Amino acid sequence: MSAETRSPIASLPIALDAAGGDSGAAPNVEGAVRAARAGVSVLLVGERVALHAELGKFQGSAALPIEIVDASDVIGMDEHASDVRSRTGASINVCTRLVKEGQAAAAVSMGHSGATMASALLTFGRIRGVERPAILTHLPARGGMTTLLDAGANADVKASYFAQWARLATVYLKVLEDQENPTVGLLSIGEEDHKGSALVLEAHALLRGLHGQGINFHGNVEGRDIFLGTTDIVVTDGFTGNVVLKLAEGEAKVMFGWIKDALNSGLKSRLGGLLARGSLRGLAERMDPSTYGASILIGVKGLAFIGHGSADATAVKNALLRAARAYEGRLLPRLEAAFGEQGISAPVAR
Amino acid sequence: MSAETRSPIASLPIALDAAGGDSGAAPNVEGAVRAARAGVSVLLVGERVALHAELGKFQGSAALPIEIVDASDVIGMDEHASDVRSRTGASINVCTRLVKEGQAAAAVSMGHSGATMASALLTFGRIRGVERPAILTHLPARGGMTTLLDAGANADVKASYFAQWARLATVYLKVLEDQENPTVGLLSIGEEDHKGSALVLEAHALLRGLHGQGINFHGNVEGRDIFLGTTDIVVTDGFTGNVVLKLAEGEAKVMFGWIKDALNSGLKSRLGGLLARGSLRGLAERMDPSTYGASILIGVKGLAFIGHGSADATAVKNALLRAARAYEGRLLPRLEAAFGEQGISAPVAR
Known part of the structure; x- marks a missing residue:
């Protein structure tokens, strides 16, 4: 070359x-x-x-x-x-x-x-x-995007991986998105520290201990927080992360189909759909995974x-x-x- | 009384x-x-x-x-x-x-x-x-709804629970929705039988063995299948199920916010939104959890x-x-x- x-x-x-x-x-x-x-x-x-x-x-x-x-x-x-x-x-x-x-x-x-x-x-x-590389990906969120990992590289994990992934993602956002001190959320099934699986409780304690040492740990977040954009980064195991990613894509796809159907149901709706087409296309782009291009194996x-x-x-x-x-x-x-x-x-x- | x-x-x-x-x-x-x-x-x-x-x-x-x-x-x-x-x-x-x-x-x-x-x-x-009761809930899906369990009662599970939950949900849909032989999908991160966590592989083998004995086991399904409605029932652990439920609700909420914003951006879109309002309201109802009223502890x-x-x-x-x-x-x-x-x-x- x-x-x-x-x-x-x-x-x-x-x-x-x-x-x-x-x-x-x-x-x-x-x-x-x-x-x-x-x-x-x-x-x-x-x-x-x-x-x-x-x-x-x-x-x-x-x-x-x-x-x-x-x-x-x-x-x-x-x-x-x-x-x-x-x-x-x-x-x-x-x-x-x-x-x-x-x-x-x-x-x-x-x-x-x-x-x-x-x-x-x-x-x-x-x-x-x-210990294990993770797939780091992005999902659209209110106010921007949420960075999620692991999106599917590791179905079975240890608590220590979560801390390593939080550190990797923090540096990634610093370099790629100029974010100085991105917040890290641990995906769980309740915001309280004591909620979650045994694995998540262990990861929580680890991340809590690393708070301020290169990781800005927010605490637990729930499924809804991914789209609300509560934290910049969400760490989870590769099983849950892959389900999240594919569910989010599937839901967006099905919802857009329903919006399309709704805007084709009758003359009034169809006219409305034509008028609003430009704005709705912007929304579709926002939900489109191609906006971010690709995930990284980090x-x-x-x-x-x-x-x-x-x-x-x-x-x-x-x-x-x-x-x-x-x-x-x-x-x-x-x-x-x-x-x-x-x-x-x-x-x-x- | x-x-x-x-x-x-x-x-x-x-x-x-x-x-x-x-x-x-x-x-x-x-x-x-x-x-x-x-x-x-x-x-x-x-x-x-x-x-x-x-x-x-x-x-x-x-x-x-x-x-x-x-x-x-x-x-x-x-x-x-x-x-x-x-x-x-x-x-x-x-x-x-x-x-x-x-x-x-x-x-x-x-x-x-x-x-x-x-x-x-x-x-x-x-x-x-x-062995453990589960929360059985419903999510909107293409062509109707998907029944999901466990939606959050058990963060830590054993493979045997999945088989019991599949049986419970099958009877539930028979009684409540007149479905004769509802299909059961096991939530995983790939459709192939060998994909998933160690726990899911074990549950897969169990469910496969029970196929035809009161459980119509379809095989693995992925996150996207929940909204696509690939199977009538999706079984998963209470951690993943709770994340799924809250993510689905959060995404719908944020997307509706964006649709609203899109239909308020400029005169043309606003007029379009007014014309299509009735149809879009029908869509909002479809996504609304209150349609099904409540989950059951089964x-x-x-x-x-x-x-x-x-x-x-x-x-x-x-x-x-x-x-x-x-x-x-x-x-x-x-x-x-x-x-x-x-x-x-x-x-x-x-």
Whole structure:
């Protein structure tokens, strides 16, 4: 890769698993083109001939900071995540290896999320002090968004993970969203300290003890607080977090369907719907997961972003911009510093 | 209590904890009046003088099948559930005792839900074969509603509970909703049988083994399936279930706020909102928890319905009607029969 492809934003390109996702290369390539126009250089990893043809559809794409890295194998959505061990030439493995070897700033994939997690964990390893990496994601909330983790990497957890995840998410919001001292809520079934499962009670005591030491612990929050935006961060186990994420998406989808039906029931409603269309479209965008582009697998020693299989070009573009910002903001060294791995001064007081 | 007060629907009155809930007696009394007009007899349990005054506000209430049972003590929303042990004269304890003694068909409370659960469990005991009672509730779903349990009674669970709850909910839907063979989904983080926490994998194997023996087991479902209505029943632990319930309510509330904002942004949208108002109100009703009135504490040897603290008169009325229907449909003996406690023929094949 030549120096000319480096963008002014990220000093290294982002490796995009261009074959990943439900719709194949098209949204990935379009997203890469749009990100490149915004100044992010991209390595499109996948079948060279197909990607070249797809890229050729965009006028002026030859002048953009986009290069193709050939990888003919791709782990399909219905294959096993464990395949990443044997299929070293699979596109997601090529992406994480490019990061590991210092040729890319981050790996981004809209493909098989289990395979992406497995590849990142195998290739990067864990940050010292982090027992398990977590999926960090965002949900829309009153007044902005709520950052949720773990959204599904760990179905079975220990209380110690919660404290580590709270620390990781705190640094993440500091770097990516310029939040100085984000609040952390522990998801439970009552606001009172003594409410929750045995696991959550243990995690509560741990987090309470770390309050002020790089974690701004608010206390317990309930399901409703996620959308109310009571805290900036909500930590929970990967089982509950995954249920939350999929429930939230499912509810929004079904509610929008009902709104649509309501605005199609009779002439008066239909006219009303036409008049209010613009405003309601803004609302739909607000609820759309593609706004944030992708989740990050946090806690590994490398940047890996995992998107929705149904991601469109906008989601891909946003994921690439977010990955570039994470690299630019030195997210990884700052996460490592927060866990005291490196000798550099910790950005988060301990 | 005289025989004249018995309604044509339920042969016994329903005991209503008339002091319970965030708004005190008013919505309870109004709900009781509306239920009585619909043919359900009610025992209003609470402070006699206050209830008498409240009841007097409704024209013709003297002729309705409503009686007042005096109980001056009430367990407040901010008090401890364990208080039910010592405060035997508290309104919720009077309600459950009336049921236990055969003077009421069911207890209904919009008050302290922990206290209601504790009082019902202490007074009624458990159905033989049921290790822990669960809170069974309903959520709106595409095509109707989804029945969810446990919605919060048990934060820590064993796999065996899931199988018992699936059986209880199956009989409940048979009796209350005339569903012959409702499908049961196990909430997990992937549809495949091998996905989930260690606990869920164990529960999956148990439920799989019981398929066809009174339980129509569909397999795993995900968070999104609750609103999609993939199965009639969704079983989960009380921690996840409570998070689901409160998240669903919180998301609906925040989304309606945003819809309102969207329809107030500019003249065109405002006009559109006015035209579509009727249809959108129908949608709001669909999402409103008061439609179903109350949840049931299922698995105890008596009928106990637990409503929202914020319940309005409609929710109270619906809860009373539902309680009467449960009694009328012989829910309790049919639940006991499903667990083989009584000699009568089981309505659910085992």
